[in-house]
Amino acid sequence: MENNVFEEMAKRYDTKERIELAKVVVEAVRPELIESESKSLIDYGSGTGLVSLELADLVDSVLLVDSSKQMLEVAEAKISQRGITNSKVLYSDFTEETPEFKADIVIMSLVLLHIPDTKAILQSLFNILNDGGKLIIVDFDKNEKIYHPKVHNGFSHDELKEILSHVGFKTTEIETFYHGNRIFMNQDASMFISSSIK
Numbered sequence: 001m002e003n004n005v006f007e008e009m010a011k012r013y014d015t016k017e018r019i020e021l022a023k024v025v026v027e028a029v030r031p032e033l034i035e036s037e038s039k040s041l042i043d044y045g046s047g048t049g050l051v052s053l054e055l056a057d058l059v060d061s062v063l064l065v066d067s068s069k070q071m072l073e074v075a076e077a078k079i080s081q082r083g084i085t086n087s088k089v090l091y092s093d094f095t096e097e098t099p100e101f102k103a104d105i106v107i108m109s110l111v112l113l114h115i116p117d118t119k120a121i122l123q124s125l126f127n128i129l130n131d132g133g134k135l136i137i138v139d140f141d142k143n144e145k146i147y148h149p150k151v152h153n154g155f156s157h158d159e160l161k162e163i164l165s166h167v168g169f170k171t172t173e174i175e176t177f178y179h180g181n182r183i184f185m186n187q188d189a190s191m192f193i194s195s196s197i198k
Helices: 002-013 016-033 069-082 118-128 157-167
Strands: 040-044 061-066 087-091 103-109 129-140 171-184 187-197
Touching: 002 069, 016 103, 016 129, 016 171, 016 187, 061 069, 069 087, 103 118, 118 129, 118 157, 157 171, 157 187
Parallel strands: 040 061, 040 103, 061 087, 103 129
Antiparallel strands: 129 187, 171 187
16 A cells, blocks of 8 residues: 555656656766765755666665655655665755765755755755765756746856855866756756766
C-alpha cells in the first residue's frame, strides 16, 4: 500500500519533462565528479533526488537537502527501493538555518533561480564546503523573455562569476551546455553548468 502512495506522489513531482531535464543535468555533472569516490556530496534543493541519486555511485556519500518534506519522502522511498546505501535525506532550508556540517561537493540544480537572495545562499554554501571543495550549479542562462515576481529570469555568467568570487571562491568556470524548447516557464531556454573551487 505504502509504495503506491509514494508512486503517486513521485508521479506528481517527477513529470516526464523533469525526468528528461534531470537526465541532461546528470550527463553534464558526471564529468565534474571524476575521482570523487572518497568525497561527500550535498544536493541542495534536491527535490525527489532525480539528479543526485543518479550520481550516488560516483561519491562516498550523498545528502539530499530540501525544504519540501513530501519530496524528501519520495526521495527516501527511491533510496530504499533501489537499495542505495550511501544516501540520506535532510529536511532543511539553508536560507534560514546554518548547517553544522561540511561537505566536499555541493550541487544545486535549477534551484538558485528560486532563491531571492543569490549572494546569501552562495555564501552559506561556500561556508559548508571543505577547503578545496567544489560548488556545482546548473541553472538557466539569463532570459529577457521571462518575468516572474518569485523567480530569477536566469543568470548572466559574468554576474554570477562576480558574486561567486565575492563570496570567496578561488576559481569559477561556467559554460552553457544545453538548449531546450519550452524548458523555462514555457520558453525556449539554455542551461549552464558552473563549477567553483573554494
